Amino acid sequence: MKRHLAWWGERALLVLVSVIVLFPIAWMFLTAFKRPRDAYSLSLDFSPTLQNFVTVFADPWNLGDMVLNSVIVATVTVLIAVPCASLAAYSFSRFRVRGRKFLFFLILSTQFIPAVVIVLPFFLMFRTLGLLDTRLALIVVNLAIVTPFVIWMIKGFIDAIPTDSEEAAMIDGASRLRVIKDIVLPMAAPGILTSSIFCFILTWNEFLFALILTRRDAVTLPVGLVSFRTERGDLWELMSAAGVMITVPIFIMALLIQKHFTRGMTAGAVK
């Protein structure tokens, strides 16, 4: 009987945890499909509408431009950071070169520099160069945050790959670059993909840089949220619709690689 109670208690706790996590997300999704007057009532009895999505994509909100900015900035950042980081991660993982410890230490430490320190000089520099409010500026600063993180993560994945087949291929006369391309890359692919998605999520959700470096042309989705705070008050139903646009692509990505995802979270720190 006592065991029975514990069994039910555990299930009840699991349900409670899921509800606490899912509720804010579910409420935002519901609000996104409500008419303005329903958004201010707590009733679940409303006729759903797509009007909010039509409104946010139309003038003056133009959410489409922000989606495009976010997609371009996040994609290009990933495409630059991940290949460079993979090579560095391989080098850190496989070679015992001089100064390796110091260099790795340096890279790890930069991960902990507050973003506000980095953005200050870049703001001044971009202002001089006339690059404020451009996607290029955002990509450059995002690389600062993302690159050390990705090196660390991919190194964790490469460390887990046994070196036997690499050594065998080298004995057979294959060059190191060949080995990287034909043996290491395919084996590290799931790890590199996971790291790419982490990197994409970080850049996609990045707020501080975009808030400071963009005004109108290069505004990304998270900063776009703030623009729904108007003189008429906060337009919650439109904010929610924009929120759905921010979260859906990320949730799909995270869930697609769910298994690797949880492993990736622990790879760097716990191993």
Add this chain to the structure above:
Amino acid sequence: MLPYWLLIPAFVIVLATTIYPLAYSFVTSFREWDLTKQRRPDGFVGFDNYLHAASESGFQNSLWVTTIFVVTSVALTLVIAMSLALLLRRKGRMHTFTRIVLILPFAMSPALIGVSYRFMFNPEFGVLAKGLGAVFPALEGMPWLADPNLAMAILVLTDVWHWAPYMTFMCLGGLASIPRETEEAARIDGASYLRIFFGIILPQMKGVLLVTAVLKTIFALKMFDQVVTLTGGGPGTSTETLAFFVFNVGFKWYDMGYASALAWILTAIMMLISIWYVRMLLSDRKMATA
């Protein structure tokens, strides 16, 4: 030479995007530069900017706010993450489902988390404000975000909601790596669950929990987005964290010299913590391989 060539692309990026700006703001922190008056920085003023920080109430307030925020959010996150990890460690369909659900908060934009909690705690039509008021009559009509203490509590709540799931996965990873035999033996001998936890599990989780605590401390020191979208630093200055204060000095008042000095104070705090962290990680690994 190959090992070095492989490192070069990544190092060029890291040098250009972090080391250079750090050096630049370090130099700026010793100059006077009011962006509203001058296009270029004025002469050097020594430690004036740092001395100004020591005597200014806005900075002292932000230090205090940051301390409260970091301590409560780190403590809560750790306790919740460890408990959830213990709960989720067993196999089962509902366990798997909950684990998948826990991926979502980490993937959600922090700015959006701030916005949605602001919506839910609106005293007039917020679902949590109304719902809590209905369940606990004492909470009926609370001003929530308009009250300094409650605003801080909600800020901590959003941060814990965002990070506890991620930290749960780290704890799960740690739990998976400790052998179960001692625990099973103790259970068969009739030891209580609490005794098993404090006597067997916790000592073996020490390393992982330490890493989690330091990581979370750094994330909490960096936390910025929700301050902007949830409280705006208010009411008054009650939720103005150090990161938010630096932002205000730099990009509302355009005082670049002072902002750089403040940013460097924040960096110094984080550097000390991360140096300690990396040291600990390296020595931990040494112990593991020895």
